[in-house]
Each structure stands twice: as structure tokens, then as C-alpha cells.
Amino acid sequence: MKYCFGIDIGGTTVKIGLFSASSEMLARWEIPTRKDNSPDGLLRDVKTALEGCLTERGISRTDVLGVGITAPGPVTEDGILHGTVNIGWGDVALGKEAEKILQLGTVRIGNDARVAALGEYAYGAGKGSKSMLMITLGTGVGGGVIQDGHILTGFHGVAGEIGHMTVDPYETLPCSCGKKGCLEQYASATGMVRVAKKFLADWSGETLLRQCEITAKTLWDCAKAGDCAANEITDFVCHRLGIALANAAYLVDTELFVIGGGVSAAGDFLLEKIERVYRANVFPHSRDKKFTLAKLGNDAGIQGAAALLLKP
Ligand SMILES: [Zn+2]
CATH class of the missing domain: 3.30.420.40 (ATPase, nucleotide binding domain)
Structure with a gap:
């Protein structure tokens, strides 16, 4: 053996x-x-x-x-x-x-x-597909593109690095990479907490988020429970995610998008929010992209x- x-x-x-x-x-x-x-x-x-x-x-x-x-x-x-x-x-x-x-x-x-x-392509969510793009929403935001069983590496090794695509050219705070306005600044677990705290500073209404410690998990739990502020925050985050994935689709039109990382525990509720933005930003005939959750975890x-x- x-x-x-x-x-x-x-x-x-x-x-x-x-x-x-x-x-x-x-x-x-x-x-x-x-x-x-x-x-x-x-x-x-x-x-x-x-x-x-x-x-x-x-x-x-x-x-x-x-x-x-x-x-x-x-x-x-x-x-x-x-x-x-x-x-x-x-x-x-x-x-x-x-x-x-x-x-x-x-x-x-x-x-x-x-x-x-x-x-994930070989043994998990992408098994049986021809090509897929995976985005990992964890402490940071990672990504990878697989085509016919091969990792798309690129000349400098940064192909698929979707977390550092600029989604807000007017951002003033720097990302961990030194750039400003990277997707990771909004869509990582830490980014979501930062976005939530900033949003709540100007929110005068009631919200469950003031009764708990804000983490990516409590944010998504409150959104699922119908909390208005939590839904505005997660909509904002998913807008940035959906735009980034729609842009990515114009470069690498993979069969499948796989969402992984700790934040993906929010499940179909998260996928639906991202897909809604994605569909509004791609050609009509490519709106039926398959979105799925990662399966292999850590x-x-x-x-x-x-x-x-x-x-x-
Ligand atoms: Zn960055």
C-alpha cells in the first residue's frame, strides 16, 4: 500500500x-x-x-x-x-x-x-464539477479557482486572491495587506464586526445587537431572527460580496461558486443574500450560477x- x-x-x-x-x-x-x-x-x-x-x-x-x-x-x-x-x-x-x-x-x-x-473540488462541494471558484469567509477572505482539476496560480501566484479585490476605492482605512478598500475589510469575520459597530454608532432604532457581544455569528443569528439592523448590515456586506463575485465571473466563469470558512455556517440565508446581488450584476443568461456551501470544513x-x- x-x-x-x-x-x-x-x-x-x-x-x-x-x-x-x-x-x-x-x-x-x-x-x-x-x-x-x-x-x-x-x-x-x-x-x-x-x-x-x-x-x-x-x-x-x-x-x-x-x-x-x-x-x-x-x-x-x-x-x-x-x-x-x-x-x-x-x-x-x-x-x-x-x-x-x-x-x-x-x-x-x-x-x-x-x-x-x-x-473541495476533489472531495467536497465541487466533486463532479468541471470548474469552481471558492471563497473562504474566515478571519480573512481567501479564494481559489480550479479549472479541470488544476489550481489557477497566475504569474505572481495571486490568481484567485478575491479577498484583496478592491470593492471600495474610497475607503480610508487600510487592509492587513496595506491596500485600502479590499473585500476582506468588509466580508471577513473581523470585517463584519467592524462594519456592524460602525453602522450601530449611527443607528437609533431598537436592535438585538445591543444585547449581545457582536461577532460574525451573533450578527448572522440576529439577522436570521429578523432583526432590522442586522439585516441592513448583512445586506451591505453581501452587496460587496455579490459585486466581487459578479466581477470575478467575468474573468473566470466557473460552473460553481463555493462559499466556505467559519461565516458560511450562516448557511442558505447567507447564500441567498449573495446570490440576489450576484444575479443583478451579470448577463441574464449567466444568472443561473450554482452557489453552494463548502463541505470539508477545517x-x-x-x-x-x-x-x-x-x-x-
Ligand atoms: Zn487587502
Whole structure:
């Protein structure tokens, strides 16, 4: 039997999955993310974890096909990771470094949101489709485009980075990336809370939002409960999302749009609000775009990382 590993490097933890060559997830665990100014220490931690797993299960190194790795930054086709703001590395040849340190066959790397999209395409919400765009609404806003099983990477590794599309050229506050008016500033979980607080400062009416701590979850719960202010805020956020997706559709007219990340727990109620804006902003014959919720949750990264090697 042959195996591979899928590794998802996040800001606080590194998720690791062991997969069979037929894409079955056999084990899944996490280790803390070591934050140095190079990936060397972290890759050695990963090596220890992978070797421990092989020993425990009596798997020979020669039966490991390789390792797929996701990292939180733009990755170009040459395997270079360009700047990971929340871990603190500069530009690094992560694929080559990992191959040298892990000694477990081929290493393929990709951007975390792009690879999560590949995971959903291969094993989750996009299974059976030809092409899809996934947008992840979490602490930030990530995105990825998959066409015929391939991640659209782009020349600089930023293709699919929908969270940093400018949706308000007149915004005065900066985004985490340094630009102003990025979609992420309104549609991430933190962005939604910021938008809600700003809105409530000028809202004189009654609202359930003044009786709870405002989080993306309470905001959407209040909107679902029919709260007027919460619906105005979520309509505003979804207007920006719908416009961004309509614009994206004119560049990459994928079969499917998949919405993932923690905020997607708001479910069909969220999808309907986005779709309404989307449909009003595209050609009539392309209004029937399929919108769906992601299925793999936090495992999309490791499953996508495995898919980088297994290509189902
Ligand atoms: Zn930005």
C-alpha cells in the first residue's frame, strides 16, 4: 500500500493528515506552528511528526509517495512562497527546503486558500464539477479557482486572491495587506464586526445587537431572527460580496461558486443574500450560477494538499 501526507501550515497550528493512495484519510492531527524567521525549524518539527507516524504504523519510507503542503501566502509555479505575513518568513523556496529536510519523496506546495479549493473540488462541494471558484469567509477572505482539476496560480501566484479585490476605492482605512478598500475589510469575520459597530454608532432604532457581544455569528443569528439592523448590515456586506463575485465571473466563469470558512455556517440565508446581488450584476443568461456551501470544513486544507499529489 502507498501513502502520502497532506500538511496545512496555519498561523497557530500545522494540521497533518495521512492518506492512502486512494485518497482515504487514515489519520489527522496537529502540532503547534513554530515561528522563526525561516521555515527550517517548523519543517524539522513536521519531519519528527511524520516519522513518528510512520514508525507507529510500521510504514516504510519507500511507501510514501510524497508530501503536499499549503502555506499562508502567494505561491508561484516554481514553488516559491512569497512572504507569509502571519508567520514571519520572507520569500522562500519552501518546496525545495521541505524536500531536503523531510526526505519523503516529492513535495508539492500551494497557497492555503487555493489548495483548500482544490480539496473541495476533489472531495467536497465541487466533486463532479468541471470548474469552481471558492471563497473562504474566515478571519480573512481567501479564494481559489480550479479549472479541470488544476489550481489557477497566475504569474505572481495571486490568481484567485478575491479577498484583496478592491470593492471600495474610497475607503480610508487600510487592509492587513496595506491596500485600502479590499473585500476582506468588509466580508471577513473581523470585517463584519467592524462594519456592524460602525453602522450601530449611527443607528437609533431598537436592535438585538445591543444585547449581545457582536461577532460574525451573533450578527448572522440576529439577522436570521429578523432583526432590522442586522439585516441592513448583512445586506451591505453581501452587496460587496455579490459585486466581487459578479466581477470575478467575468474573468473566470466557473460552473460553481463555493462559499466556505467559519461565516458560511450562516448557511442558505447567507447564500441567498449573495446570490440576489450576484444575479443583478451579470448577463441574464449567466444568472443561473450554482452557489453552494463548502463541505470539508477545517480539513479542506489537508485534503487539498493530498490532492496536489494524488490528482483524483
Ligand atoms: Zn487587502
